[in-house]
Structure formats: structure tokens, C-alpha cells
Amino acid sequence: MTFRRPIARVFAYATVAAGLALAAGAAAADEGPFTQDQLTKGKSEYNTHCRTCHAKDGNGALGPELHGDTFKGRFGGQTAADVRTWVYENMPQTAPKSLKDEQLDPLMAYILSLNGYTPGATAFSAQSGATLKLPE
Incomplete structure (x- = not known):
């Protein structure tokens, strides 16, 4: 007892x-790094600005895959803000630096979703992306 x-x-x-x-x-x-609204808008922005080169769902065509080992090999260990800056500086290839914040942040939400991240309550931004380190 x-x-x-x-x-x-x-x-x-x-x-x-x-x-x-x-x-x-x-x-x-x-606590996902972007909202569902950003993800929805990001998919639309992706289809408008990125799909021609990166194919449906970021599977790669003229441009590389935007997920999996290819993505990790290029951006693993960097922050999401670093990726966002790279996208701004270099994409789309025909018009670098043409994407605005209201396009970039949703695009990053979509790219992050391709890499296994899920939506949450907080919107993605360059500032919040600085605290999100991508896995290597």
C-alpha cells in the first residue's frame, strides 16, 4: 500500500x-513562418513569375528545383531572409530586382511550403525571415 x-x-x-x-x-x-493567405498568394505569384523556369511545384526545368536536396545544397544553413534577398537580386532572370515586397514575401511562403514548412499565424517578412535558419 x-x-x-x-x-x-x-x-x-x-x-x-x-x-x-x-x-x-x-x-x-x-507557429509556421507564414500565413495561409501568403501561401495562397505565393502560389499565384509563383505561377506568374517562376513556373516557366522552375516548373510546376518547383520541380525544376530550365531553373533548378526549389525543394529537396537541390534547394538544401544551395541555401541550407542560410536564413530565409538570405534566400529572399537572393531571389530579389536575381529573379526573375529576365527582370531581376523587379519583385516588390508584397510579391516576395508570399513567394517565400510558397517556396518554404515546398520545403515542408506549414502556415501559421505570423506573416513572413524580411525581418521574420532573418530568424529562420534553413536546415542543411
């Missing part, structure tokens, strides 16, 4: 800890 109380207490603490971990995981999942 003396063992039940400590075991019950340990079980209670473990249950609370597991619940907190699940809640934290759910909160983290809600």
Missing part, C-alpha cells in the same frame, strides 16, 4: 508533463 501513493504521484506528474508537451507541440505547429 505504501507504494501506491508514490506511484500514483509519479503517474500524475508524468501525465501532466505529457499534456504540457502535447500542448507545446501543438503551439509550435501553429
Whole structure:
């Protein structure tokens, strides 16, 4: 009988800890680096400005793939803001530096989604992208 109380207490603490971990995981999942609205607009911008060279879903054609190992090999370890700057400076090839912030940020949302990121409550921007380091 003396063992039940400590075991019950340990079980209670473990249950609370597991619940907190699940809640934290759910909160983290809600903290994607862009909004759903940005993602929707980004796909449209992509189809207008990028799809001709990078193909449907960023699979690569004249231009390289925008996801997977190709993307990681080029941009892994950099911040999303670094990628955004590179896109601004170099894309589209026929008109570099022509994309405005209201196009770039949604485009970055779409590119990030191609690499496994999901929408959250916070909009992507050059400032927020500076804190998002891409996996190597």
C-alpha cells in the first residue's frame, strides 16, 4: 500500500508533463513562418513569375528545383531572409530586382511550403525571415 501513493504521484506528474508537451507541440505547429493567405498568394505569384523556369511545384526545368536536396545544397544553413534577398537580386532572370515586397514575401511562403514548412499565424517578412535558419 505504501507504494501506491508514490506511484500514483509519479503517474500524475508524468501525465501532466505529457499534456504540457502535447500542448507545446501543438503551439509550435501553429507557429509556421507564414500565413495561409501568403501561401495562397505565393502560389499565384509563383505561377506568374517562376513556373516557366522552375516548373510546376518547383520541380525544376530550365531553373533548378526549389525543394529537396537541390534547394538544401544551395541555401541550407542560410536564413530565409538570405534566400529572399537572393531571389530579389536575381529573379526573375529576365527582370531581376523587379519583385516588390508584397510579391516576395508570399513567394517565400510558397517556396518554404515546398520545403515542408506549414502556415501559421505570423506573416513572413524580411525581418521574420532573418530568424529562420534553413536546415542543411
